[in-house]
Amino acid sequence: MTSAAHPGAAQPHDSGSRRAPHRIGVLHGDGIGTEIVPGTVQIVDAAVQALGATPVEWVELPFGRTALDEFGDAVPPRTLSALAELDAWVLGPHDSASYPEETRGQLTPGGRIRKEFDLYANIRPARALPGVRATSPNMDLVVVRENTEGFYADRNMAVGSGEFMPTPDVALAVGVFTRRACERIAEQAFALAETRRRHVTVVHKTNVLRLTTGLFRDVCMEVAERHPDVEVDHEHIDALTAKLVRSGETFDVLVAENMFGDILSDLTGELAGSLGMAPSINASDTKVMAQAAHGAAPDIAGRGRANPTALLLSVAAMLEHLAAGPGPADHARVGERIRAAVEATIASGVGTADIGGLASTSEFLETVDAHVVRGL
Template sequence: MKLVLLPGDGIGPEIAAATRGVLEAAIAKFDLTIDIDEEIVGHASLARHGATVTEALLDKVRVADGLILGPAATFEFKDESKGEINPSMFFRKRLDLFANIRPARSYEGVPNKVGPFDMVVVRENTEGFYTDRNMEAGNGEILVTPDVAIALRRITRLCCERIARSAFELARTRNRHVTFVHKANVLKVTDGLFLSICRDVASEYPDVETDDVLVDAMMAHVVRTPARFDVVVTTNMYGDILSDLTAELSGSLGMGGSLNTGTHHAMAQASHGSAPDIAGRDIANPISLILSTAQLLHWFGMRNRINNLCHAAGAIEGAVEAALRTRQATHDVGGNLGTKAAGQAIAALI
């Protein structure tokens, strides 16, 4: 297996180093053959190549078996004409990574206020209100006058069908329950189309139970009784917001795993930002990128029927669980370790 690792900006290099250490422990434990090619992205790439991400890097990623992307300082990248490109958007769009799979669960040893739960948000990744990926040319936000701004939202049958099928296929490996999250009572055309297509796809999976919840009500339900949900499928922006909430409910946004998948490619990605305010202080939680990498190994192992990759993914997840249970973790989740030591603890548990 060939992986490209892009540490990114801010805390990215710290959590990427911790993740690489965990990955190397899994490689040794399960006698895997994985080549890790570490490259630069974000500010480092902008300084060296004049762009935060390059076509040459995309070519390298295309022929690899997976990508691990650390957080980038996307808020600081404002002008694409100057090479300031959002790396996450770039890879999601150019590799057509249409499904963003974001699990969230409670862990023994990590305090939470909502009780035990285990759910996954399946988020459409290529359209919606994200103005950098819903237009063939130009931007989906328009400043009509200095006092009037308009945002365009694209919802298509193709994207709704494939994200719905991703959710149902995942549910068949879990508790066979899919919840559609929408706002079709107000956005009758766009969310109405999404909901209608989800219901059509549901007819192909009679073994999976379904229900639907309005997005505003969903936020209340998840805080009150997250255990009632299994797999949740929704559009891009709703999924982005909801998955941050569910990760935080597990104890910290730093524990939210995230895998972006398409037909041919997949990208593991920390679900949080680059947190420049804590960069270099050895306090960032590396678990999000570690769990995302485990998801990537499992995805590739399942596609290619490589059992050892799936076992390695499970071992990484189990080591994270054990580390949290014994408080061998960073301060945000009740431990007293730094980023480097927390990664080393997880690696040792493997």
């Protein structure tokens, strides 16, 4: 995902009405999801109409606590079946920590979807936006995180968990690294770098985890040979965190195993301004899911204080990802239009309380909508 230029205003026209709509799933989720997901859908529709782009048919599906209460399952079989027929969907945040005790220890609803559809690439941009106080005000990088194995025990086994206790006093964890998973995430990272500043940093810890993260590093370096126009280096995870704090603007694309990538994306999101504004997509070779990096924030749900920025930018990235693959090519412009409108809104001083602003969720969305319609 490149840093979007501000597109010029486009005159609406009616050609979109004659096109078959592109179907995209909608899963509202819990907490603030019921506020930010509908608002994001409306912004996409406004951008589509303003640009005369291919229309979207939204497919609403049961998910989260409401689905659990109605169907006894936060991700009902009917939802999984419907998602299998779609190439993209918007996933609202979920509050599985508040679900009944009998659901504890299971994969989270989002984790079940990621595993079901092998969404192996978690792509998390961290870009400082004008109008938001950032520790690293010139940061503009992307963390490309392997999403299916590594040291995450809930993802690295076909059955059961990679964590177990042979006795009450001993806990063990299995880390899984396969050549296939390392190679495909490296390809994603290098392909992305070719659209940006052509620099990939491979993250590892080979001084201690010589075989596991050593395999990850070595496979990534092998993939680098297939992309000679991209500069590549590698860093130990601990040294890298210090360098990101000191000079985060010097990095372009970071590729990391699951747990390292999760930690790094939280760090870079906060350095760029606020983790609560951090966008994210989860992708396979055929499907893509927009999911904000933050949670359901039940403490502010229904109070009009939620910041929709992360989800808006996640959906913008999803549309651009689709446009480069199975989706309508003109949805790249829709994604650019949404990103530019969000940036213009924040730069104008309109922000929610978490970034020091006074706007409510609806007021923020109304301003974004106005920028989408008017163009820049």
